[in-house]
Amino acid sequence: MAYSEKVIDHYQNPKNVGTLDKASKNVGTGLVGAPECGDVMRLQIEVNHETGMITDAKFKTFGCGSAIASSSLATEWLKGKSVEDALKIDNMTIVEELNLPPVKIHCSVLAEDAIKAAINDYREKNGMEKIKFEESVIH
Amino acid sequence: MLNLPIYLDNNATTPMDPRVLEAMTPYFLKHFGNAASRNHPFGWEAEEAVDYAREQVAKLIGADPKEIIFTSGATEADNLGIKGIFEMYATKGNHIITATTEHKAVLDTCKHIEKQGGEVTYLNVQPDGLIDLKELEAAIKPTTILIALMYANNEIGAVMPIKEISAIARKHGVLVFTDATQAVGKIPVDVNKDGIDLMAFTAHKMYGPKGVGALYVRRKNPRVKVTAQMDGGGHERGMRSGTLNVPGIVGFGKACEICMLDMEADTKRISKLRDKLEESLMLLEEAYVNGSREHRLPHVSNISFKHVEGEGLLMGFNKNIALSSGSACTSASLEPSYVLKALGLGDDLAHSSLRFGLSRFTTEEEIDYTIKSISDTVLKLREMSPLWEMYKEGIDLNTIEWSGH
Numbered sequence: 001m002a003y004s005e006k007v008i009d010h011y012q013n014p015k016n017v018g019t020l021d022k023a024s025k026n027v028g029t030g031l032v033g034a035p036e037c038g039d040v041m042r043l044q045i046e047v048n049h050e051t052g053m054i055t056d057a058k059f060k061t062f063g064c065g066s067a068i069a070s071s072s073l074a075t076e077w078l079k080g081k082s083v084e085d086a087l088k089i090d091n092m093t094i095v096e097e098l099n100l101p102p103v104k105i106h107c108s109v110l111a112e113d114a115i116k117a118a119i120n121d122y123r124e125k126n127g128m129e130k131i132k133f134e135e136s137v138i139h
Numbered sequence: 140m141l142n143l144p145i146y147l148d149n150n151a152t153t154p155m156d157p158r159v160l161e162a163m164t165p166y167f168l169k170h171f172g173n174a175a176s177r178n179h180p181f182g183w184e185a186e187e188a189v190d191y192a193r194e195q196v197a198k199l200i201g202a203d204p205k206e207i208i209f210t211s212g213a214t215e216a217d218n219l220g221i222k223g224i225f226e227m228y229a230t231k232g233n234h235i236i237t238a239t240t241e242h243k244a245v246l247d248t249c250k251h252i253e254k255q256g257g258e259v260t261y262l263n264v265q266p267d268g269l270i271d272l273k274e275l276e277a278a279i280k281p282t283t284i285l286i287a288l289m290y291a292n293n294e295i296g297a298v299m300p301i302k303e304i305s306a307i308a309r310k311h312g313v314l315v316f317t318d319a320t321q322a323v324g325k326i327p328v329d330v331n332k333d334g335i336d337l338m339a340f341t342a343h344k345m346y347g348p349k350g351v352g353a354l355y356v357r358r359k360n361p362r363v364k365v366t367a368q369m370d371g372g373g374h375e376r377g378m379r380s381g382t383l384n385v386p387g388i389v390g391f392g393k394a395c396e397i398c399m400l401d402m403e404a405d406t407k408r409i410s411k412l413r414d415k416l417e418e419s420l421m422l423l424e425e426a427y428v429n430g431s432r433e434h435r436l437p438h439v440s441n442i443s444f445k446h447v448e449g450e451g452l453l454m455g456f457n458k459n460i461a462l463s464s465g466s467a468c469t470s471a472s473l474e475p476s477y478v479l480k481a482l483g484l485g486d487d488l489a490h491s492s493l494r495f496g497l498s499r500f501t502t503e504e505e506i507d508y509t510i511k512s513i514s515d516t517v518l519k520l521r522e523m524s525p526l527w528e529m530y531k532e533g534i535d536l537n538t539i540e541w542s543g544h
Contacts, residue, residue: 003454011454017523034541035526036486038448038475042525060525064450068523113542 003065004099010069015076018058020044028122030114039063039107041071043114045078045086047122054078054086059114066104070094070111078115083122087131089115143459145505149344149496150293150321150439151463155390156346156499162393163348166386174383175374185385192392196353199395200338201329208354208375209388213320216339216354217244219379220316223365224285224337225252228314232282236313238262238270239481241289245318249287258282266483267431268297272307279311290319290328290338294465294478294494295430296439298322305334314363320344320352324398325436326406330355336363342387346499347394351387354379401499409497410437412506416495417442419510423517425530429465429479429492438497441465441479443488446527447520452493455516460509465492487526487536 003011022029026047033040039062046056057075061068073094078086094100094108120130146154166188174189176182193204210216225235237249239261249259260278262270270288279286286308291298301317308315316337322328323338324345330338341352356378357363364378371380398405417440420426425445444452449464456462465476475489484492493513497506521527529536 008454011451014523019528031525031539032542035490035536036541038450038486038490040525040541060523060528062446062451062524062526063448065454067448068451117542 006073006098007065007069007100010072010098011065014059014068014072016058016072016079017060019060020046020056020058025125026122028118028120028125030117030119030121032113032117033063033067033110035062039067039110041067041110041114043071043074043111043118045083045115045118045122047083049126052082052084054081054083063107063110064104066098066100066107067110069098070100070107071114073097074111074115083119086115086119141502141504141508145460145509147495147497147501147505147509148461148463149498149501150296150494151496152343152349153346153498154500155348156394156397158397159347159390159393163386163390166389170385172385174385175372185383188385188389189383192388195392195396199328199399200323200340200355201331202355203358205376206330206355206358208356208378209383209391210339210352210354210379211350211381211384212343212352213242213318213339213341214244214352215379216341216352217242217318218248219365219368220337220339220354220356221245221248221285221287222252222368223378224314224316224363225255225257226366227364228284232280232284234258234260234280234282235285235287236260236262236275236278236283237287238264238289240264240268240292240294240478241287242293242318242320245287245289264481267434268292268295268429268478268482269299269431269434270304272300272303275304276307276311279307279313283311283313285314285316287316287318290317290322291326291436291439292430292478293321294476295441295482296321296436297430298326298434298436300434301333301335305336309334314361321436321439324395324402325438327402330357336361337365342391342394345394345398348387348390351384351391353391405499406437409499409501412501412503413438413440413495413497415503416440416497416506416510420444420513423514426517427488429482429484429488440495441492442495443479443484443492444517445488445491446524446530447491447517449491449493451520452491452513452516455520456512460512463494465489465494 020027057078059071061071091108091112170184172181172185174185197204314336323340336357338355343349429441479489
């Protein structure tokens with residue numbers, strides 16, 4: 001299966017690979033997927049309490065090229081966004097941006113789930129209620 | 140000079156040997172006759188060429204030329220061998236013994252037989268990929284007519300103890316079928332010494348053309364017969380109708396002849412390269428060879444690189460190196476290899492594997508390039524892997540509640 005140029009670019013030059021201090025109160029961590037499914041994504045955001053803006057985002061992903069590209073792209077989009085706007089990132093925008101084929105849509109779903117999980121982790125740490133999300137449509 | 144891309148997926152198919160192509164060419168253009176045309180020189184030439192090839196093929200496996208039934212490939216030979224025995228020996232019994240690590244051509248044929256009222260026992264394999272002979276013997280019943288076990292596995296290269304298997308079969312009056320697709324031409328296979336009654340193999344895994352294979356069917360001690368699976372002109376002693384693929388068969392014969400002549404030298408050279416590749420990659424942390432290293436084809440290696448996903452790993456170099464992974468992440472089901480799972484590998488290791496198949500044409504330069512390329516990619520992806528980070532921090536990944544998706 002041929003990968004799109006954008007997927008190849010993110011795979012070869014992934015943006016924002018790394019680790020933020022998960023003990024820090026202004027860092028939210030989302031860990032989604034499972035090793036037996038062949039992909040695990042960990043996405044972290046650093047939030048400025050006062051402005052509600054995401055000041056930094058990092059990821060590490062175990063998975064195929066599309067999974068790596070989806071998480072790399074997600075971190076790029078997260079940086080500089082407000083938490084509120086980050087919640088609006090939809091997996092289908094990732095699919096369109098990366099030209100993911102149907103069999104790889106789950107990679108984008110995973111990235112969306114990771115964003116939501118990171119935001120909820122941040123909210124929980126800071127005494128806010130977790131947002132209840134609808135279950136992802138595609139599993 | 141190093142030519143890219145490098146081909147290391149020789150368990151899928153091999154390139155043709157130029158000597159094989161040379162032997163085949165005249166049979167497309169000049170000697171195009173139908174081997175079944177008995178009344179003119181075109182037919183005679185074709186028949187003569189097929190007879191000669193039949194001898195070349197038979198010689199490689201220590202058989203009599205009359206015991207070779209040409210087919211379209213190993214899948215057809217698997218179907219003909221197993222279904223043909225099931226139908227021919229229906230009055231004797233309906234039970235077949237096979238293993239969970241067989242090729243789909245055998246497993247799906249057995250599933251078909253179950254639907255037809257047959258009974259199939261699927262033996263589990265040990266962590267090295269080989270069956271337990273005691274378990275095999277214990278599975279034999281009065282209704283058992285056939286033991287169908289592969290000679291060498293296509294994913295890990297593990298070589299089954301065929302002699303011991305056939306000795307047990309003989310003791311109980313059961314026939315032995317083996318899918319020897321990966322073994323014939325690579326290691327010495329002798330149907331008499333090995334006690335094989337039926338054997339499927341194909342040309343394109345031994346530097347021959349695609350679209351031609353054979354079923355060996357024993358004619359003496361015991362005389363074995365299979366029920367034809369295709370109706371027609373009664374070619375191949377009535378066991379396989381259909382006009383013979385003369386150029387393909389000529390190429391198959393030539394490929395067998397070359398394998399017989401070159402096997403020893405090829406094996407020596409290729410296994411040295413394989414060992415170099417394997418030993419160098421094993422220098423990486425958390426790399427594991429899958430399946431038996433002792434009882435194994437000389438040109439195969441299957442290695443898992445823990446905490447790196449196979450398809451992601453392939454992407455790092457698959458423009459330049461052709462390999463296959465045990466992780467079939469291209470389907471929505473994300474199923475890792477059933478063969479690796481049968482060895483008892485966890486999903487994580489099964490998802491992290493690469494299969495190397497070297498060939499007569501593999502060079503040391505290609506192996507050196509491959510070692511470097513794969514090592515670099517593994518290290519790069521581990522830097523990017525959350526699992527690797529957790530492992531390095533001493534976190535037991537089994538204690539984490541994964542969300543799945």
